[in-house]
Amino acid sequence: MTEIKIKLERPRVEELLARYEDVIGKDFPGYRNHVYRTITYAMHFLEHDVEVEPLVEIAFVYHDIGLWTDGELAYLEPSESVALADNEKYEWGLDTEALRGAIHWHHKIFPYKGPHERVIEACRKADWVDASKGTIRKGLSKQEIKKVEAAFPNLGFHNTLLRLAKDYGGSTLVGGIKVTRGIVKW
Numbered sequence: 001m002t003e004i005k006i007k008l009e010r011p012r013v014e015e016l017l018a019r020y021e022d023v024i025g026k027d028f029p030g031y032r033n034h035v036y037r038t039i040t041y042a043m044h045f046l047e048h049d050v051e052v053e054p055l056v057e058i059a060f061v062y063h064d065i066g067l068w069t070d071g072e073l074a075y076l077e078p079s080e081s082v083a084l085a086d087n088e089k090y091e092w093g094l095d096t097e098a099l100r101g102a103i104h105w106h107h108k109i110f111p112y113k114g115p116h117e118r119v120i121e122a123c124r125k126a127d128w129v130d131a132s133k134g135t136i137r138k139g140l141s142k143q144e145i146k147k148v149e150a151a152f153p154n155l156g157f158h159n160t161l162l163r164l165a166k167d168y169g170g171s172t173l174v175g176g177i178k179v180t181r182g183i184v185k186w
Helices: 011-018 021-045 053-062 076-089 096-104 117-131 142-151 157-169 172-183
Strands: none
Touching: 011 021, 011 053, 021 053, 021 117, 021 142, 021 157, 053 076, 053 096, 053 117, 076 096, 096 117, 157 172
């Protein structure tokens, strides 16, 4: 596999995230860097295939957005809805099933098999690497993960997830159970 490449500037990502900055509020910097880390990992798994880069960027901008737009712990479907509505509204022309799949399956525990497998699986692996803070590496070296994390620091993103679980669920435990039941796929 090729060396991991870090793009510090992604104009499409910045433009799309800017539309939701007010909704995401104080969580914005952490979410932005999570988006950049996951895109970086996914593009590495896809060997930097520029043909799928727009889909990967857009999917990751929207993959958790339902946490803020809908205030939902079961945020996959709300995130998909926002992404698909914007795909239509802004006429991006992305394959709706690929976009939906990249969002819907990004927490799948076992490898994804099916339509658009290459991209969906790269997105799934990328999110697991970042969600686990590099404990799950999916073939990446510790040094590669540290390099990406240095470029895009956590800025409290994982703490944000715990806080939202508590805020939306009533307690961290109840919220954690709701999150797990609502977003983890087998």
